[in-house]
Amino acid sequence: MHDYGAFSYASKDEMIGKSKEFWNPDKTQFWQDSGVDLVIDRREGYYLWDMHGRRLIDVHLNGGTYNLGHRNPEVVAAVTAAMGHFDIGNHHFPSLARTALAEALIKSAPAGLTKVAYGSGGGEAIDIALKTARHTTQKRKIVSIVKAYHGHTGLAVGAGDQRFSELFLSDRPEEFPQVPFNDLDAMEQALRGRDVAAVIMETIPATYGFPLPEPGYLEAVKALCERYDALYIADEVQTGLMRTGEMWGITKHGISPDILVTGKGISGGIYPISAVLMSERAAGWLREDGFGHMSTFGGAELGCIAALKTLEICGRPEVRTMVHYISDLMQSGLADIQRDYPDWFTGVRANGVVMGLEFNHPQGAKYVMKHLYETGVWAIFSTLDPTVLQFKPGILLTPALAEEILDRTEVAIGKACAEVRGRGRRVR
Amino acid sequence: MPQPLEYLAEPAGVPRARQMLQQAQWAARAFAGYDRASVLRIAEAVADAAAAKARHYAEWAVRETGFGVVEHKVVKNEACSRGIFQTYRDTDLVTPRVDASRKLVSVPRPAGVVLALTPSTNPVATVYFKTMLALLTRNAVVISPHPMAKECCADAARMMAAAAVAAGAPEGVIQVVDEPSVPLINALMTDERTSVIVATGGTPVVRSAYSSGNPAIGVGPGNVPVLVDASADLAAAAKRIVASKAFDNSVLCTNESVLIVEESVADRLLAAMKREGALLLDSDGARRLREYMFGNGHLNTEVVGKPAAWIADRAGVRAGAKTTVLLAPFDLVVPEEPLAHEKLSPVLGVVRVPSAARGIDAARAVVRIAGAGHSAAIHSSDPATIMAYAASVPVLRVSVNVGNSTGSSGLETNLAPTMTVGTGFVGRSSLGANLEPKNLVNWTQIAYNADPREVMPSFTGIVPWAAPRGPVPPYPVASNAAGVLKAPPATLQPAASDLAGTATADELREHVRRLIVEELSHFVKN
Numbered sequence: 001m002h003d004y005g006a007f008s009y010a011s012k013d014e015m016i017g018k019s020k021e022f023w024n025p026d027k028t029q030f031w032q033d034s035g036v037d038l039v040i041d042r043r044e045g046y047y048l049w050d051m052h053g054r055r056l057i058d059v060h061l062n063g064g065t066y067n068l069g070h071r072n073p074e075v076v077a078a079v080t081a082a083m084g085h086f087d088i089g090n091h092h093f094p095s096l097a098r099t100a101l102a103e104a105l106i107k108s109a110p111a112g113l114t115k116v117a118y119g120s121g122g123g124e125a126i127d128i129a130l131k132t133a134r135h136t137t138q139k140r141k142i143v144s145i146v147k148a149y150h151g152h153t154g155l156a157v158g159a160g161d162q163r164f165s166e167l168f169l170s171d172r173p174e175e176f177p178q179v180p181f182n183d184l185d186a187m188e189q190a191l192r193g194r195d196v197a198a199v200i201m202e203t204i205p206a207t208y209g210f211p212l213p214e215p216g217y218l219e220a221v222k223a224l225c226e227r228y229d230a231l232y233i234a235d236e237v238q239t240g241l242m243r244t245g246e247m248w249g250i251t252k253h254g255i256s257p258d259i260l261v262t263g264k265g266i267s268g269g270i271y272p273i274s275a276v277l278m279s280e281r282a283a284g285w286l287r288e289d290g291f292g293h294m295s296t297f298g299g300a301e302l303g304c305i306a307a308l309k310t311l312e313i314c315g316r317p318e319v320r321t322m323v324h325y326i327s328d329l330m331q332s333g334l335a336d337i338q339r340d341y342p343d344w345f346t347g348v349r350a351n352g353v354v355m356g357l358e359f360n361h362p363q364g365a366k367y368v369m370k371h372l373y374e375t376g377v378w379a380i381f382s383t384l385d386p387t388v389l390q391f392k393p394g395i396l397l398t399p400a401l402a403e404e405i406l407d408r409t410e411v412a413i414g415k416a417c418a419e420v421r422g423r424g425r426r427v428r
Numbered sequence: 429m430p431q432p433l434e435y436l437a438e439p440a441g442v443p444r445a446r447q448m449l450q451q452a453q454w455a456a457r458a459f460a461g462y463d464r465a466s467v468l469r470i471a472e473a474v475a476d477a478a479a480a481k482a483r484h485y486a487e488w489a490v491r492e493t494g495f496g497v498v499e500h501k502v503v504k505n506e507a508c509s510r511g512i513f514q515t516y517r518d519t520d521l522v523t524p525r526v527d528a529s530r531k532l533v534s535v536p537r538p539a540g541v542v543l544a545l546t547p548s549t550n551p552v553a554t555v556y557f558k559t560m561l562a563l564l565t566r567n568a569v570v571i572s573p574h575p576m577a578k579e580c581c582a583d584a585a586r587m588m589a590a591a592a593v594a595a596g597a598p599e600g601v602i603q604v605v606d607e608p609s610v611p612l613i614n615a616l617m618t619d620e621r622t623s624v625i626v627a628t629g630g631t632p633v634v635r636s637a638y639s640s641g642n643p644a645i646g647v648g649p650g651n652v653p654v655l656v657d658a659s660a661d662l663a664a665a666a667k668r669i670v671a672s673k674a675f676d677n678s679v680l681c682t683n684e685s686v687l688i689v690e691e692s693v694a695d696r697l698l699a700a701m702k703r704e705g706a707l708l709l710d711s712d713g714a715r716r717l718r719e720y721m722f723g724n725g726h727l728n729t730e731v732v733g734k735p736a737a738w739i740a741d742r743a744g745v746r747a748g749a750k751t752t753v754l755l756a757p758f759d760l761v762v763p764e765e766p767l768a769h770e771k772l773s774p775v776l777g778v779v780r781v782p783s784a785a786r787g788i789d790a791a792r793a794v795v796r797i798a799g800a801g802h803s804a805a806i807h808s809s810d811p812a813t814i815m816a817y818a819a820s821v822p823v824l825r826v827s828v829n830v831g832n833s834t835g836s837s838g839l840e841t842n843l844a845p846t847m848t849v850g851t852g853f854v855g856r857s858s859l860g861a862n863l864e865p866k867n868l869v870n871w872t873q874i875a876y877n878a879d880p881r882e883v884m885p886s887f888t889g890i891v892p893w894a895a896p897r898g899p900v901p902p903y904p905v906a907s908n909a910a911g912v913l914k915a916p917p918a919t920l921q922p923a924a925s926d927l928a929g930t931a932t933a934d935e936l937r938e939h940v941r942r943l944i945v946e947e948l949s950h951f952v953k954n
Contacts, residue, residue, distance in 0.1 A: 074443045215909040245904035252906075316444060318451040321599045324901035325454040331907070351906040398450060398621075399457045 002041075002051060012051045015039060035370040038378065043070035046394045046401060048378060056378040057405055061392045063206060064238045067265035068313055069394055075268035078309040079302055089301035091294065097304035104311050105262075105277055108247050112256040115283035117276045118299025122237045122263030123151025125274035126200070128293050129259045130155040132278060133198035133231040135285045135292075136258075141196040143230070145181040147384045149207035150200060150235055159200055161207075161384055181205060182214050187221055191228035198231040198259070199224075203239040203249040209365075209388025210349050210356035218253045231258035231282060237274075241265040242314040242395050244352035245323045252351070258282045268310040273303030314395070323395045326402055327352045330393055333406035337413055344417040355391040356382065357413075361420055365389035371412035371419070377405060441607050442615045448570050448603045449621035452541040455600035456568035456623075458900045460538050463893040464522040466596055471513055471563045473595035474588050478509035478556050481587060485552040488580040493548050495733025500676040504553035507839055508847060512560040515845055521565050521869050523891060531876035531884040535892070538566040539868045540623030543616050545637070547629045549679035549733060549772065550847055551577030552584045554628055557847040559588050559602055565868040567623075571604040572613050574629060582606050598900040617642060624868065628848050638856070645867060647848055648855035650681035651770040651799030652832050653791035655817060656689045656697055657784040657808045664829065665807035666700030669776075672805075672831025674705070674752035678774045679733040681849060682803055682836045685770055686761065686777040686794045688787045694780045698755065706753040706776070707736070713745045714756040714767070717775065720744070722766035736774040761793035768797055784813045791821045801855020803827065803836035822854045824861070838862055 002009045009015040016039070019028040031038065038056070042049040046069050048056045061067055068075060082097075089095050102116035117132070119125040130142055144150065144159040151157065157165050158176045165171035177196075179186035190196065199221060204210050225232040234257035239249030241262070246252050248260065259282050263274035278286075285292045297303075313319060331350050334357065338345045347358035359365055365381035368389050372379050382388040393405060462470075486501035525534045544558040555571055562569035573581030585604035592601055605612065613633070617625050617640040627637035627646035634646035656665050673684050689697050698708050709717060720743035721728050731739050736754050740747035747754070757778040758767045767777040781787040791804055805827040806817050818826040825843060827835030838845035843862050850859030859867060876884040 077438075212906050212908045215906075244906075313443075313447075316447055318444070318447045318600065318603075321901065322447075322451050322454055324599070324904055325451075325458070327904040328901045349907055350904075352904040396447075396450070399453055 012037075012039060015051065034366065036373050038373070045069040045071075046397065054376070056373070056376055057401065057408070059377060059379045059391055059393050059405060061394060062264070062269075064241065064243060064265040064392060065267060066269045067241050067243060067395055068268060068310060069396055070269060072268055072270070072310075072313070072396075074313060075270050075306050075309045079268075079270050079306050082302055082305040086301040086305065088297060089299075091296055091298060095299070095301060095304075097301035097308075098299045101275070101299070101304040101307050101311075104308055105275055108311055108315060109260060109277050110248060110251050110256045112258075112279050113260055113277040114280045115278045115286055117278065117286065117293060119263075119274040119276070119295055120272050120297035120300065120303075121151070121153075122261070122274050123153035123156045124295060124298065125237075125261045125263050125276050126150045126156035126159070126235065127153045128276045129233050129261050130159065130198065130200065131293065132259060132276065132282050132285065133233060136231060136282045137197040137229065139195055139197040139230075140175050142176050143187070143190045143196050143199045144176065144178050145201060145205065145208075146178045147181070147208040148178065148200070148202070148205060149384065150202070163384075181208070181211055182217050184217065184220050184224070188224055191224050191230055194228050196228065196230040198233050200233040200235060202235040202237070203244075203253075204349075204351060204354050206238040206354075206390065207383045209358075209382030209385035210351075210354055210390065211385075212349050212351060213253075218250070218255060222253075222255045222257075225258075233257060233259040233261065235261050237261060237263040237265075239351075239354055241310065242319060242323050242352075243354050243392075245320065245327060246352075247315060249351065249354070265314075266307045266310055267303060268306040271300065271303040271306040272297070273299060273307050275299070275307070319395060322397075323352055325399075326393055326395065326397050329399070329402050330355065330391075330406070333403075334391075334409070337406070337410045340410070341413060341417050344420070345413050349388070353393045353395060355393075357389040357391050359387055359389065359416075362387060364416070364420070367416040367420055368413055371415040372409065375408045375412040375415070377408045377412065438615060439609060439611050441605075441609070442612050445570075445572075445605050445612055445616055446619055446621070448600075448605070449541055449543075449616065449619050451600040452568035452570050452603060453621050454901075455598040456538065456540045456566075458598040458896075459566045459568060459601055460540075461893055462522070462566055463891065463895050464520060466895045467522050467564065467566055468517060470592050470595040470597045471560065472517075474563055474591045474597075475509045475513035475560060477591035478560075478584070478588055479506050481584070482506045482509065485580055485584050488583070489551045489577060492580050493551060493577050493733070495549050495679050496676040497674075497735075501553065503839075504550065504676070504847075505556055507845060508553045508556035509560065511839075511845060512557060513564075516564050516865050519564075519865065521865055522893065524887065525871075526887045528884065528886075531878065531882075533874035533884075533887050534871040535874065536565075537870045537872050539643075539870070540567065541621055542567045542569045542868060543622045543625045543642075544569050544571045545613065545625065545627045545629055545633055546571060546573045546577070546581060548574035548576040550628070550676075551581050554847045555581045555584050555604075556588070558626055559585065561863070561865045561868055563592065563597070563601070564865040567868050568598075568601045569603070570616065570622075571602070572608045572616060573604065575608050578606065578608055596896055596900070598896075614640075617644075626848065626863070626868075634857075638858075645848070645850075645857070645859045645863065647857045647859060647863075648801055648851035649770060649798055650683075650685070650802035650849065650851075651768075651794055651797060652682060652685045652803055652805065652836075653794040653821065654684040654687050654805040654807070654832060655784070655787045655791055656687065656693065657787065657806070657810065657813055658690045658692050659809040659813070660693070660697075660807040661809070661829070662693055662697045663700050666697055667704050668807070668829070668831045669805075670701050670704035670706050670753050672833040672835070673776050674736070674774050675831065675833045677733045677735055678833075679772055680833045680837065681770075682833045683772075684776055684805060684832050685799070686768055686779060686790075687755070688779050688781055688790045688794075690784060690787060691780045691782050698778070701753070701755065704752075705750060706755050707740065707745075707747045707751040708755040708778075709745060709757065711757070713743075714758065716745050717743045717754065717756050718766050721771065721773075721775065722769075727766075727769070727771065731771070731773040731775070734773055739773060739775065761790045761797070763797050768794060770798055784808075784810075785816075788813075788817050788820050791817065795822055799823070799855075801851030801853070801857060801860070802849055803832055805830070805832035805835060824850065824852045824855070836862075
């Protein structure tokens with residue numbers, strides 16, 4: 001019996017069955033077929049426990065949502081305490097917590113960003129950003145990169161990969177042209193007509209397997225935006241909150257974006273919230289018609305409390321330095337593993353603790369994911385490039401846990417290599 | 429990791445301080461791989477930076493705490509920075525040691541994260557001291573200063589941290605808590621990321637260090653008897669005792685507390701002490717002083733580290749402005765006699781005894797009240813008496829013919845120079861000697877089969893440590909930009925060590941002595 005108070009299941013099998021029956025049959029089955037029969041039960045720090053009690057170290061972090069670990073005690077304490085006074089709040093009125101968080105976000109942000117609008121999730125925040133760009137420039141086109149991922153809401157899904165937009169007949173290629181990543185000529189071609197409202201870019205495209213922008217690429221894109229009067233929207237959902245060793249990854253490129261979007265991790269993993277930071281120019285609609293975007297749960301005050309604590313933790317100098325230590329240890333440890341499997345584990349893309357592990361097989365990351373899972377580590381393949389495993393260590397790791405992750409990863413990569421080669425697949 | 433509800437009860441600042449411990453873990457992990465040349469370079473750079481600011485922080489400490497004497501704190505700050513470095517520069521606690529004949533190889537293993545609690549009376553000197561010890565042994569240190577001295581200590585710690593990192597130390601190797609509080613200190617002491625607590629301070633903090641569940645080095649309080657027997661050089665004894673008692677207005681745990689003098693030489697000794705700047709109170713004066721200092725049944729903390737003349741004035745006792753020590757006679761060393769307790773001020777209890785043997789009994793009685801395992805002084809030319817004294821009085825260091833404040837702390841003897849005087853088992857401490865760098869290192873011992881047929885190969889020259897190749901940690905540059913953007917390891921150029929103008933350990937001791945004498949003669953002349 002698995003009794004969770006509000007509900008219970010007789011067994012994991014029963015739970016999986018009901019998940020298919022009442023929730024999401026395809027997604028539920030997908031994981032069973034992938035060799036990952038995970039149903040997350042207990043969670044604490046960077047650990048997850050399956051319903052069967054097996055412990056996993058989380059280096060997926062659900063895209064950085066658990067950047068600070070699961071149920072981070074400081075965030076939990078802040079939100080718990082706040083529940084004695086706050087609730088979601090009323091989005092019509094000036095709000096205590098929304099205002100406090102907005103001020104803190106602006107203080108943390110690259111120069112030039114002055115106003116904040118809130119959503120309840122990353123997709124909504126992207127929609128706000130795209131609407132904002134359209135309003136500011138009075139143009140419709142949004143340029144994104146091929147294989148981009150910005151969420152699943154109305155406009156965000158249009159800016160992403162066709163897999164998700166076409167499914168719901170939401171693809172609008174004429175409004176959402178896409179260009180290959182790291183291709184400046186294509187970018188200029190797309191912007192040359194001066195009919196583009198904004199370029200939206202993840203600073204490092206996560207779901208595409210964290211391909212790194214070539215040195216100078218983002219800077220040049222920003223310059224092109226200025227030349228052709230398009231806004232630059234930095235999607236910092238996965239690269240923000242100290243994951244690259246700076247609060248916002250875009251600042252490592254010296255770029256002050258017109259709009260910056262944050263989500264996932266800003267919630268502290270405790271209460272959903274997302275935010276859009278805008279320049280004074282972009283924030284015109286907030287002066288013109290502040291009711292322009294309505295969101296009952298957007299910037300819910302309890303979420304603001306979670307986000308304030310999250311920002312505070314991420315902004316501590318100790319944490320920044322720790323990210324540098326973790327990034328150094330992880331990258332040197334992964335380089336050691338790479339030396340043992342040079343034909344299989346072919347590369348590491350990394351900026352801070354944002355990492356993509358490249359494998360020499362079209363589905364390589366899925367094999368590694370499965371073996372990592374069996375070895376006690378949870379990391380996910382890149383949906384839009386399954387040769388690459390997303391590898392996202394938390395920013396509060398201890399040295400001991402970081403070493404343990406590397407030990408387990410070495411074993412799993414070796415086993416995945418043996419499995420792929422044993423089946424006679426072409427590895428090289 | 430504590431559960432959320434515990435955090436709810438934690439005051440602001442505690443979670444952040446825990447994060448300091450975690451950063452320190454990373455720093456210690458990196459530092460533990462440094463080679464000896466890098467360690468010496470860092471320690472020397474920090475010692476020099478600290479020594480250069482010795483006066484700055486001496487003034488600041490006196491201003492912030494109201495305790496002590498600037499000139500004397502300058503001396504201590506210099507002794508605890510450059511002095512410590514010079515004393516230990518040739519003590520190698522980094523390189524593995526090979527004992528070929530016993531087929532043992534010892535590999536040093538730093539403690540890791542040292543939690544250093546520093547006192548109000550000796551604030552910056554102790555910050556300097558513990559930081560230097562940590563650096564010399566490749567440990568990271570998190571300093572929790574006494575709240576009364578938090579500003580000068582935090583600033584001093586940050587100055588040392590900056591100097592250390594500039595010399596190539598790992599980021600986070602020296603950290604300090606800005607807003608110390610009892611709950612915060614308890615949280616740090618019990619946190620599993622703390623490798624060892626080095627506690628200097630009052631008895632409560634030392635006891636809680638030992639009950640924290642973490643390894644701890646804490647030392648008990650002092651209450652120092654000084655015996656002058658009939659064989660002593662009275663003039664020299666008088667001079668040394670007064671100078672020592674006046675040193676830093678007697679805030680050190682090593683300052684003399686009760687003078688025990690053989691009746692036959694008492695008048696001559698006390699007369700000589702008067703010539704050195706002490707004021708001998710009559711019974712009425714002693715009563716007024718007792719009333720003022722202990723009127724509430726415990727020490728009036730207002731007197732701690734204050735000048736003798738100031739205390740006399742407050743007590744309603746006439747004393748010249750040049751008086752540096754108040755001599756307060758009493759009859760019997762018993763717990764209910766306030767003047768037999770530690771006074772942390774330039775007030776010296778005086779007891780006359782009929783013989784050296786009775787004097788030893790009196791000294792035992794002083795230490796029975798407080799100060800077990802700490803220190804005692806004796807001025808005598810009779811080795812049998814000195815031996816009887818040392819064997820009988822339960823302390824772990826007996827300073828002979830020297831002021832105890834600089835004697836037992838190793839500044840004017842050949843004991844290890846220290847700000848932390850181990851009081852041993854008798855003083856409820858794990859440390860019996862003066863705290864020194866080696867106390868913060870363990871050794872992994874490689875032990876070969878003792879059978880002569882099993883030969884141990886040569887380990888000479890096999891050193892598992894290395895110099896850092898750049899800033900530690902390196903700044904996280906995107907992996908595809910590594911060749912393009914990585915900064916050169918500029919911070920790790922061997923520092924040009926300029927030894928000109930710095931003193932050797934012996935010179936430093938002489939310097940200390942001279943300063944004390946100058947200070948005192950200045951008072952006496954005026």
